[in-house]
Amino acid sequence: MIAEIGHFALILALGVALLQAVVPLWGARRNDPVLMGLAGPASVVQFLLVAVSFAALTHAYVVSDFSVMNVFSNSHTDKPLLYKVSGVWGNHEGSLLLWITILALFGLAVSLFGGNLPPGLKARALAVQAMITVGFLLFILFTSNPFERLDPPPINGQGLNPLLQDPGLAFHPPFLYLGYVGFSMAFSFAIAALIEGRVDAAWARWVRPWTLVAWVFLTCGIVLGSWWAYYELGWGGWWYWDPVENASFMPWLAGTALLHSAVVVEKRDALKSWTIFLAILAFGLSLLGTFLVRSGVITSVHAFASDPTRGVFILGLLVIAIGGSFALYAVRAPSLKTGGLFAPISREGALLLNNVLMATGAGTVLLGTLYPLFADAFDLGKVSVGPPFFNSVFVPLMVPMVLAMAAGPFMSWKRADLMGVLGRLKLVLGLAVVAAGVTWFLEGGTAGPWWAAGGIGLAVWLFLGTLAEWAERVRLFKAPAEALGRARRLPRAAWGMTLAHAGLALFIAGATASSAWKQESVQSQKVGEAVTVAGYTFTLTDVRDVQGPNYVASTGTFEVTRDGKPFATMTPAKRTYKMPPRPTTEAAIVGTFWGDVYAVVGDKDPDGGYVTRLYFNPLVPWMWMGALVMVIGGLVSLSDRRHRVGAPTRARAGAKTQPAKA
Structure with a gap:
């Protein structure tokens, strides 16, 4: 009933x-x-x-x-x-x-x-x-x-x-959907503005908090999914450019660009048409992700095995919603006033560069995700697009964006002096170059790819540049006695920006190190044997069966030492579930400030040993910490009083007198 x-x-x-x-x-x-x-x-x-x-x-x-x-x-x-x-x-x-x-x-x-x-x-x-x-x-x-x-x-x-x-997968989908669906609200505001025929600073003030809510939730959802893949799948990685991973990442990129673009609309009454476009694009990419997951056109550990007829229904919904929206955009957008003008070297210009690079990055990910489907549909052969493509195309696009992120907040609205900005950042630039050089001397010259030192230098540039901008806002070095009071009076949106940019810097450092200097060892290991990885010695002391609530686990015990001193006892497991009967991997992970010690135990081989995978993943905890700081930055920004108060009084008054348009 x-x-x-x-x-x-x-x-x-x-x-x-x-x-x-x-x-x-x-x-x-x-x-x-x-x-x-x-x-x-x-x-x-x-x-x-x-x-x-x-x-x-x-x-x-x-x-x-x-x-x-x-x-x-x-x-x-x-x-x-x-x-x-x-x-x-x-x-x-x-x-x-x-x-x-x-x-x-x-x-x-x-x-x-x-x-x-x-x-x-x-x-x-x-x-x-x-x-x-x-x-x-x-x-x-x-x-x-x-x-x-x-x-x-x-x-x-x-x-x-x-x-x-798994707890990670229990909470990952709700957060992800709150992000996906949250962009529908920005989309609805964009279509409402196109129908009304007016986009102004007031509209941007109203749409920003809803976009920020969606961005915060989607960030949480993506990070939870990445964290789950890291410790549950047992391959020692945290991102593989899987089609469904890409389906969540594309609207995140578009949503991040939308957040920055809305700031320009609010502050300078510019980029209005572009901001509307991004609002439609962010939700359109969310719908596309829904189609990819539910249509059966892709194979992924994340995807739902669905009847293709359902995919046709979603495809029709996607065509009607997004096709109709872009048709309305094509009709209405030319009539939107362009707003304030600005020079290429300005804060607006930096934010526009951010937008263009993020949108291009989203387009690159979209191309790499859909190209194998198109190739298969047109009998061009089976094509696999994996991490080498995305890393070689997407990552270079993000480098100038990160460079601009540190310099952009120093620029004034409308017109800025680039050499003056770089002069204020010369200490930051020097320290970033030193960090890259030291990294190359310690690691790059003997191990790891050449780009890793540049990645660390880029992270230092963004982190210190973000702190320098905050210090300048509160006049930390010019009037230190009054800095605390100024810091308290800073808008929460400014605090949120500082935290989000600093969190991204930490994430970049962790992603660079874990990709460049991960060490692993895969072998058949018998009880009593020891294997050394990155200075950590893993001794397999026991493997026993453990009964769970709805599974049986083969649990290994590793005694891990470093420099002859006890470090940790690790107990990875391989579970076999009763219903449905299927094995899973449960990695054992011990985190340190400098990285994760990671162990996986597998099947028993004919010689009496067990297949084990042992890793040291440098700076991975920095990624999770950086993502958490980004989310906190978003929440702090969301608590800004201006988001609760809404639009300026003059904008509301103008809205009341504006005649409604169909």
């Missing part, structure tokens, strides 16, 4: 979404406050109905109701409760319901917290958001019903993919 309530709630939500998509839009055209006001209550009711449906599916998983096909296919009575709950979104139908729930949640948030929005813009944005929800509700109701029944109900279920039975 509860499953039927959940299904019926989705049908009702579709009706409410249709109402919300049509009536407020018509009200905005007629400038009718009553009809426009319907958008808020409709978004509340829509969210409540979708939440009831999601709760009904979650209940079916928790109580192991195997009369529901979705539960039977993805759960089992022996699963721990955490993985019963995460099983709700560990499959195509359930994850689609989570997507719709988050769509409704963002609409609810705008309804509740968008009191400072002009009624016309708010009504149009919520109507566009409802249109997106209508598309996905039609998709789930007609092709992916999560409440389909089985009669008679089976005694037990088939279980969840063991790779997904």
Whole structure:
């Protein structure tokens, strides 16, 4: 009965979404406050109905109701409760319901917290958001019903993919979807602005916090997924340019560019058309990722094995939503006023360079991801595009962007003196060159690729340049007695920028070191034998079977020493799950300031030894720490009072007198 309530709630939500998509839009055209006001209550009711449906599916998983096909296919009575709950979104139908729930949640948030929005813009944005929800509700109701029944109900279920039975994968999809779907709000604001025919500083002030929310969540989701791949798959790496990894990375790049572009619209009333384009692009790439994951066109450990007919439905939704949006953009964008002019050497110019390079990077990743599909579709042969392509094409694009990130905040708006900026950064530049030289002397001349020293120098340039800009803002060296007071008065958005840029510098250092100087050893190792990697000696002392709640694990014990002194006891394992019967790898990792000591134990070989993989991954903890600092920077920026207050008074007043346009 509860499953039927959940299904019926989705049908009702579709009706409410249709109402919300049509009536407020018509009200905005007629400038009718009553009809426009319907958008808020409709978004509340829509969210409540979708939440009831999601709760009904979650209940079916928790109580192991195997009369529901979705539960039977993805759960089992022996699963721990955490993985019963995460099983709700560990499959195509359930994850689609989570997507719709988050769509409704963002609409609810705008309804509740968008009191400072002009009624016309708010009504149009919520109507566009409802249109997106209508598309996905039609998709789930007609092709992916999560409440389909089985009669008679089976005694037990088939279980969840063991790779997904992990805390990292339990929380990774919700964060990722909050990022993906969060960009729908920026998209809705962009389409509403195109319909209205006006993009100004007020619009940029309204759209930035919603974009920032999506960016923070997507960053968390990507990092959680990378962290899971690092310790769960047992290959010692954290990123492989997998198509589904790329599907999340592309909207992150576009969203990051959108955040910076919106600043130019707000501060200088420039780049308006480009900012609208990025808002459409960010959500378009999110929809493309959904298509890649659910269409069956790619093979990935992350992808859902889905019926290709579902992919056709999503492709149609993608064509209608994004094709229609770009058609509207082509008609409306030329009429948008260009705004303030600026010289190439200026803060606007630096932010534009950031935008162009990030957009180009996203295009490069898109090309590398889709080219094998196009080659296969046109009988051009099987083509594999892997890390060598992405590393050689994408990474060089990011180098000038990082160089500009440190110099850009020193530049003034409209026009800047490049030599003067570089003069203020000469100490930072000198220290970056020294860091690169020392790295080359210690490592580059004897081991590791030549570019690694440059990567470390680049990280030092960005980190110290970011700190130097903060120090100049608070006049740390000119008036140190007053610096603390100035630091307290700094806008939180400025603090957020400092933290985010410093976090990226830490991430670059960690990514460079782990890629360039990782050391590994793969061998057959018997109990009692020792292997040395990067100065750490791994002695395999025992391998025993351990019974888990729904698996059996072959657990090895390594006694690790360094310079003859005990360092750690590590217990990696290889698990074999009962239902479905499938093996997984559980790496043992001990982190230090300078890197991770990493051990994996595998199958027993005919000689009585065990296949072991031993690694030292330098500076990997810096990557996770850098990503965390970036997220904290985003949250600090989000707490800036200006995001809560909204647009300047004069912009709101102008919005009230602006006649509505269809």
